[in-house]
Amino acid sequence: MNLPQLFHNAAFGGVAAAGFGVLFHIGIRALPWCVASGALALTVRTIALASGWSLEAASFVAALTLGAAAQLIQSRITVSRNALEVVGCIPMIPGGFAAKAILGLFAVATQHAPTTHEPFILAVENTWRAAFTIGALGTGLAMPTLLMRVRGISQARTDRGTAQSGVMAPAGDTKSNDPGPLFRRRGV
Amino acid sequence: MKTFTTRESESLPAKSATNAPMLKLSNLQGRGSLEEVAMLALEFGRLLMEAGATARSVEEVTAQVASGFGAERVDLRVGYASLAITIGRGPNGISRMRKVGPLGVNQSLDYALRTTAACIERGSWTVAEARAELDRLARTSSHHPDWIVAPAVGVACAAFGRLLGVDWAGIGPIFVAATLGQLLRRQLASHHINVFVSTTVVAFFSSTLCGLGARWAGSATAPTAMTVAVLLLVPGVPSLNALSDILEGRPTLGSARAVWVAVILVFITTGIWLAQSLLGEGR
Numbered sequence: 001m002n003l004p005q006l007f008h009n010a011a012f013g014g015v016a017a018a019g020f021g022v023l024f025h026i027g028i029r030a031l032p033w034c035v036a037s038g039a040l041a042l043t044v045r046t047i048a049l050a051s052g053w054s055l056e057a058a059s060f061v062a063a064l065t066l067g068a069a070a071q072l073i074q075s076r077i078t079v080s081r082n083a084l085e086v087v088g089c090i091p092m093i094p095g096g097f098a099a100k101a102i103l104g105l106f107a108v109a110t111q112h113a114p115t116t117h118e119p120f121i122l123a124v125e126n127t128w129r130a131a132f133t134i135g136a137l138g139t140g141l142a143m144p145t146l147l148m149r150v151r152g153i154s155q156a157r158t159d160r161g162t163a164q165s166g167v168m169a170p171a172g173d174t175k176s177n178d179p180g181p182l183f184r185r186r187g188v
Numbered sequence: 189m190k191t192f193t194t195r196e197s198e199s200l201p202a203k204s205a206t207n208a209p210m211l212k213l214s215n216l217q218g219r220g221s222l223e224e225v226a227m228l229a230l231e232f233g234r235l236l237m238e239a240g241a242t243a244r245s246v247e248e249v250t251a252q253v254a255s256g257f258g259a260e261r262v263d264l265r266v267g268y269a270s271l272a273i274t275i276g277r278g279p280n281g282i283s284r285m286r287k288v289g290p291l292g293v294n295q296s297l298d299y300a301l302r303t304t305a306a307c308i309e310r311g312s313w314t315v316a317e318a319r320a321e322l323d324r325l326a327r328t329s330s331h332h333p334d335w336i337v338a339p340a341v342g343v344a345c346a347a348f349g350r351l352l353g354v355d356w357a358g359i360g361p362i363f364v365a366a367t368l369g370q371l372l373r374r375q376l377a378s379h380h381i382n383v384f385v386s387t388t389v390v391a392f393f394s395s396t397l398c399g400l401g402a403r404w405a406g407s408a409t410a411p412t413a414m415t416v417a418v419l420l421l422v423p424g425v426p427s428l429n430a431l432s433d434i435l436e437g438r439p440t441l442g443s444a445r446a447v448w449v450a451v452i453l454v455f456i457t458t459g460i461w462l463a464q465s466l467l468g469e470g471r
Contacts, residue, residue: 012347019344022332023370024240024425025296042351080302082245083295086425095422096352099415102457103464138431146435 006046013042016091024087030079037088041066045092056132059092063140071144085141094133101126220257220315222282226275228315229253230286231322233264233271236301240293240425243438246271249305256308257315268444290383293425297329334374341420342367349416358413361401365417369394373421384455391418391459399467411469414460421456423449 017038018031026034041062048058066088074081104123111119220228229250236246243266254262254275261276267288274283304325308318332340345366346359354362369390376386398417402410427449434442463469 009351012350016344016347016351019340019342019347020424021295022337022340023344023420024293025329025331027296028332078299080295080299082241083299086295086428089428090424091348091351093422093424093427095419095424096412096415098422098453099418099457099460102454103461106457106461134427135431138428139435141428142432142435 002050006043006050009046010039010043013091014039017041017087020090021083021087024083026079026083026087030077030083033077033079033084034087037066037070037084038091040069041088042091055094055129056136059133060136060140062092063089063137064143065140067141067144071148089137089141092133092137094130097126097130097133101130222259222275222277222280223284224315224319225254225257225259226273226282226284227286228257228319228322229262229275230271230273230284231319232301232305233266233273234286234288235322235326236298237266237271237288238290238292239295239298239301240291240429241298242429242432242436243441244432244436245298245302249302252305252309253318256305256311256313257318266438266441268441268448291426294329294331296331297325300325300329334371338367338370338374341370345416345419348419349413352412352416354409354413354416355407357405358398358402358407358409361398361405361407362413362417364401365394365398366420368397369417370420384451387421387452387455388459388462391421391456392462393459394418394420395460395463396466399463399469403467411464414463414467414469418456418460421452423452 014035015038017034021031021034044065045058045062048061049055053061063085067085070081070084070088074084077084101123104119104126108120108123232253233246233250236249241249246266247264250264250271250273251262254273259275259277261274261281263274265272270285270287272283272285274281276282301322304318304321307313313321342363342365346363349359349362372393373386373390376389377383381389394417395414399410399414402413407413426445430442430445430449432442433439433445
């Protein structure tokens, strides 16, 4: 394991996540959480890549870890779980691959007399890498939420977290954390 | 924002006598008519969609709002450009539809709306109080000023550059190009320029500026830097939302988002391609 590389990626992943946190209008006080989420995601991905995993598999594990961590701490933080997951994953969005893929397809289309299939193969490879990496990120983030919902505790935890933080709670509100008839009916 | 509604009594005059009590149903547990509750729930949904929430979040929050005011049944259809809701209590029901504006990202507003909806569900707010709170949130939710956002985007893109292997000489030009690109993007948005045209213009501007700067600074990774400088335009939130919506059983909305993401990527790449053609890079 190359430790300087690990710290480098974690630090710049955190900075990128914080920068995009500002772009997404996350409150200034919540930015340290954005830094932490980006650093966590990049740390896991770097370790997985260093262990010989593919970019797609490493991105999946990183997103899964981030999603699980956000589920665990959501009741203790003043930023939505969704926001934390999104900004943490933003540094792993394969925008560069997507751009290379489309540029490659442009190049293939403008070749007058193609002498080699290499540009086409490279463009297709970049396209699939971008698609699979986004798929891995989305699936990794969604899995903890879907699993928690199957267990029926996600909503109750959200309610409890809001009740603990007391943000904007109406005065004299002493009602229990009952998720309500709608959620009972749907089993959410 | 224009509101589209359908009154059963108008569309079905023969049944108006039967439907009249339903439409005149004025109270849900003494806290607002079906009409008021439906429109309030739709307003929460619309703001959430425009703040970049997933369909599941929109569905949960609108259900929280409606059930908080006594609705027993809530069915929501989340479309890319509109929301439709049917709420009911006992034998009575009402359906309403609401147009959704351009989808953006505002996590601060998203969080405030979720918190408010949770309070409505648990608390004893009246519809009027909830409406006032919603208007206040929409008006005052945290928007960082451009002079903070633009440098932050520049720093984020510069950090991306390091992650993607750009040398230190290329980092400064990325920061400057992305910062100015974000300012240009805001200017174009304020003049209501089409988002796809705006994307290509910003991508071309940032990529060209970064390419020139990287050459001047002696960077050996100028082509990569030119691509990194436009990563501020990559629609990360919509792409994750698209997949999330598909995975959670809403393929129509997910596909619509995915198509939008794909088209934006094509327009970003067009800007980069024009810049690289101009500077003779990437060949």
